[in-house]
Amino acid sequence: MKHKDQVVFVTGAGQGMGRAVVQRFAAEGAKVAAVDINEEAVRETAESSEGEVIALGCDVSNSESVRQAMSKVKAAFGRLDVVVNVAGIGSVDEFAETPDENWHRVIGVNLTGSFFCCREGVRLMKENGGGVVINVSSSAAQSGEGPSHYVASKAGIMGLTRSMARELASTGIRVNTIVPGATNTPMMAGIPEEWMEAMINGIPLGRMGEPEEVARVASFLASEDASFITGQNIAVNGGMVFI
Numbered sequence: 001m002k003h004k005d006q007v008v009f010v011t012g013a014g015q016g017m018g019r020a021v022v023q024r025f026a027a028e029g030a031k032v033a034a035v036d037i038n039e040e041a042v043r044e045t046a047e048s049s050e051g052e053v054i055a056l057g058c059d060v061s062n063s064e065s066v067r068q069a070m071s072k073v074k075a076a077f078g079r080l081d082v083v084v085n086v087a088g089i090g091s092v093d094e095f096a097e098t099p100d101e102n103w104h105r106v107i108g109v110n111l112t113g114s115f116f117c118c119r120e121g122v123r124l125m126k127e128n129g130g131g132v133v134i135n136v137s138s139s140a141a142q143s144g145e146g147p148s149h150y151v152a153s154k155a156g157i158m159g160l161t162r163s164m165a166r167e168l169a170s171t172g173i174r175v176n177t178i179v180p181g182a183t184n185t186p187m188m189a190g191i192p193e194e195w196m197e198a199m200i201n202g203i204p205l206g207r208m209g210e211p212e213e214v215a216r217v218a219s220f221l222a223s224e225d226a227s228f229i230t231g232q233n234i235a236v237n238g239g240m241v242f243i
């Protein structure tokens with residue numbers, strides 16, 4: 001029961017990594033707010049988790065929606081200890097053909113959405129003198145393999161983490177970035193087989209990661225075992241890219 005009585009806010013909790021993160025923290029004793037734009041999916045996450053989990057519909061790219069979700073967490077649990085920003089989207093666009101709308105949407109969910117949840121979360125964490133933030137980036141931010149908005153949003157998340165880590169260290173808040181490589185979630189389901197094969201050939205451990213492998217690292221970073229780790233990129237990628 002590593003996270004007994006900790007209150008944890010997890011975005012992108014309707015499926016994939018976010019769902020695995022919710023299930024991990026709940027199984028380890030945390031009270032978890034599972035947050036996703038897809039309300040039905042996040043209800044299923046809550047129902048399939050052991051322990052105390054509430055499902056909250058929220059669009060992380062909308063600051064008012066995030067504020068409302070955070071105030072529901074405060075009302076339900078009275079405090080906040082951990083924010084895990086997992087929600088993310090992609091869009092397949094050639095660079096020179098990228099529509100304004102797709103640029104704004106991807107940056108809006110991945111980067112601005114992480115900022116909104118960090119900002120509201122930190123306001124609550126300051127009330128109890130500390131906490132932990134975990135932002136989820138992507139190995140694409142390092143390799144550049146991906147469309148410009150996605151890669152820029154994920155590189156931006158690394159900068160967001162570092163700035164927060166420095167400024168908030170004196171308030172007892174640690175902030176780190178998990179940098180997943182190819183991971184077996186619904187996001188990857190649509191990828192053509194030959195791309196998948198090429199990708200797996202580039203992974204020294206010879207396979208994709210599982211969402212639970214990312215969730216275990218989130219659990220570690222939120223625990224006292226990681227008490228001297230802040231501002232870091234923690235890669236979970238089977239050796240695909242070395243940080």
Ligand SMILES: NC(=O)c1ccc[n+]([C@@H]2O[C@H](COP(=O)([O-])OP(=O)(O)OC[C@H]3O[C@@H](n4cnc5c(N)ncnc54)[C@H](O)[C@@H]3O)[C@@H](O)[C@H]2O)c1
Nearest residue numbers: 012014015016017036037059060087088138182183185187
């Ligand atoms: N799967 C991979 O191989 C991989 C690799 C590197 C990084 N990542 C990153 O990891 C994170 C999780 O990936 P995944 O594969 O589990 O994704 P996924 O697509 O399976 O799940 C993402 C979840 O985010 C939710 N979401 C989307 N927009 C939202 C919004 N505006 N507000 C709230 N929730 C929203 C979706 O409804 C969905 O439940 C993402 O940030 C992704 O970019 C994934």
